[in-house]
Amino acid sequence: MAPTSLTTSxxxxxxxxxxxxICLEAKPLKLKQTQVxxxxxxxxxxxxxxxxxxxxxxxxxxxxxxxxxxxxIDDALTETIxxxxxxxxxxxxxxxxxxxxxxxxxxxxxxVFTNKQYNGSSLEIQGANRFFNKYREVxxxxxxxxxxxxxxxxxxxxxxxDLPVSNAIIRWNVTVLHY
Numbered sequence: 053m054a055p056t057s058l059t060t061s062x063x064x065x066x067x068x069x070x071x072x073x074i075c076l077e078a079k080p081l082k083l084k085q086t087q088v089x090x091x092x093x094x095x096x097x098x099x100x101x102x103x104x105x106x107x108x109x110x111x112x113x114x115x116x117x118x119x120x121x122x123x124x125i126d127d128a129l130t131e132t133i134x135x136x137x138x139x140x141x142x143x144x145x146x147x148x149x150x151x152x153x154x155x156x157x158x159x160x161x162x163x164v165f166t167n168k169q170y171n172g173s174s175l176e177i178q179g180a181n182r183f184f185n186k187y188r189e190v191x192x193x194x195x196x197x198x199x200x201x202x203x204x205x206x207x208x209x210x211x212x213x214d215l216p217v218s219n220a221i222i223r224w225n226v227t228v229l230h231y
């Protein structure tokens with residue numbers, strides 16, 4: 053029994069010796085912070101609709117302000133409040149009205165960047181959007197491309213709202229930590 057445990061111990065010791073140079077040469081990743089501001093154009097009516105109710109309660113209107121309504125989105129993200137300004141990407145995913153009184157949207161979306169600076173990268177967003185509040189905060193839970201392993205938050209502010217027709221422009225101020 054002693055020779056087997058001695059052989060095992062010697063093997064483990066030898067492997068640890070081999071691992072030391074590898075660990076010494078490994079460079080820790082540097083954590084970076086990026087802040088980006090953009091405007092999300094969420095249009096349920098009119099020309100170029102980008103948000104469409106896809107499910108809801110039976111015998112109830114499927115609308116952004118109605119509990120249990122699920123809306124699929126592919127909203128333009130622009131540099132300024134102007135819908136025709138330079139597009140930096142798309143917000144793609146769903147939001148669900150998750151409050152019985154209709155005051156809260158739960159966001160599940162990807163911010164997919166198409167601009168030169170972040171092209172091919174994305175941020176994953178999740179959280180409660182109490183859209184009647186002036187400012188709301190949602191979580192950045194992940195990312196891809198230059199935002200791999202991202203975490204952070206976004207402050208949302210509605211800068212235009214036409215509630216009767218469910219059209220809105222939301223200013224996003226996003227802060228992310230990533231490697």
